[in-house]
Amino acid sequence: MLTAKQLLVLENIQLYINQNGRQPTLTEIGARLGIGESGIHKHIRKLISLGYLNESEGKAAYQPIDEPERQGTLPLVGVIAAGQPIEAIPDRQSIDLVTSFCGPEHYALKVSGDSMIEAGILDGDYVVIRKQTIAKTGEIIVALISHVEATLKFYHPRDTGVVELRPANCEMESMFYPATEVEIQGVMIGSFRHTTLH
Numbered sequence: 001m002l003t004a005k006q007l008l009v010l011e012n013i014q015l016y017i018n019q020n021g022r023q024p025t026l027t028e029i030g031a032r033l034g035i036g037e038s039g040i041h042k043h044i045r046k047l048i049s050l051g052y053l054n055e056s057e058g059k060a061a062y063q064p065i066d067e068p069e070r071q072g073t074l075p076l077v078g079v080i081a082a083g084q085p086i087e088a089i090p091d092r093q094s095i096d097l098v099t100s101f102c103g104p105e106h107y108a109l110k111v112s113g114d115s116m117i118e119a120g121i122l123d124g125d126y127v128v129i130r131k132q133t134i135a136k137t138g139e140i141i142v143a144l145i146s147h148v149e150a151t152l153k154f155y156h157p158r159d160t161g162v163v164e165l166r167p168a169n170c171e172m173e174s175m176f177y178p179a180t181e182v183e184i185q186g187v188m189i190g191s192f193r194h195t196t197l198h
Contacts, residue, residue: 002050005043006047006050008033009029009043009044009047010047010052010053012032012033013029013053013064014064016028016029023062023063026040026044026061033104044061044062047062048062051065052065053065079109080110080111080112080127080151080152081113081149081152082111082112082113082114082115082121082123082151082152083112083113083151083172085150085151101128101189101190105130105131106129106130106131106189107129107131107186108126108127108129109126109127109142109152110124110125110126111123111124111126111127111152111191115152115153115167115168116140116152116153116168116169117168117169118168118170119140119154121140121152121191122193124193125192126192127140127152127188127190127191128188128189128190128191129142129185129188129189130187130189131185132184132187133184133185134184135155135187137156137157139155139187139188140152140187140188141153141154141184141185141188142184142186142188143155143163143165143182143183143184143185144183144184145177145181145182145183146181147183151165151175152188153165153167154166154167154168155184156174157179161178161179162176163176163178163179163182164176
């Protein structure tokens with residue numbers, strides 16, 4: 001199991017290769033992440049020991065593993081409710097995505113429920129989320145409610161200190177919570193249907 005920092009280093013290596021056609025140096029990785037070269041080197045050594053990178057001699061210190069399933073992928077971290085909120089249960093798989101969806105602050109969630117069908121998000125679809133803690137009114141967000149339950153809804157904060165989480169299904173009603181009970185965990189940047197996981 002990778003730590004968040006190790007996953008960030010690996011994702012940045014993959015993103016850099018996709019964008020530049022070559023692997024980044026330790027200095028380049030460190031510059032992108034704001035981590036010193038010695039810190040990056042420790043993460044690289046751990047990724048090598050876990051089998052995510054190959055060892056290499058010289059300044060490079062590592063060699064990417066040429067595995068198609070690791071190119072252009074995002075971590076699938078669980079299932080998100082699009083009906084009543086449900087407890088977030090960690091899950092770890094990977095799904096192939098177009099390169100434009102990939103990034104160190106992006107992840108995917110599988111939708112469960114039909115509260116967002118009028119936004120074109122169906123039960124069983126996947127949504128790509130950009131990690132952030134703020135959102136604009138009307139954006140589709142991942143909302144963590146009372147630190148326990150997560151849901152995907154349109155974000156509509158009120159001046160009264162209440163947040164409306166609005167579904168995209170005319171047969172369902174909005175949910176209202178005190179703003180202090182709603183934590184924004186990310187904003188949806190795309191969705192897709194994927195029938196086979198590799």
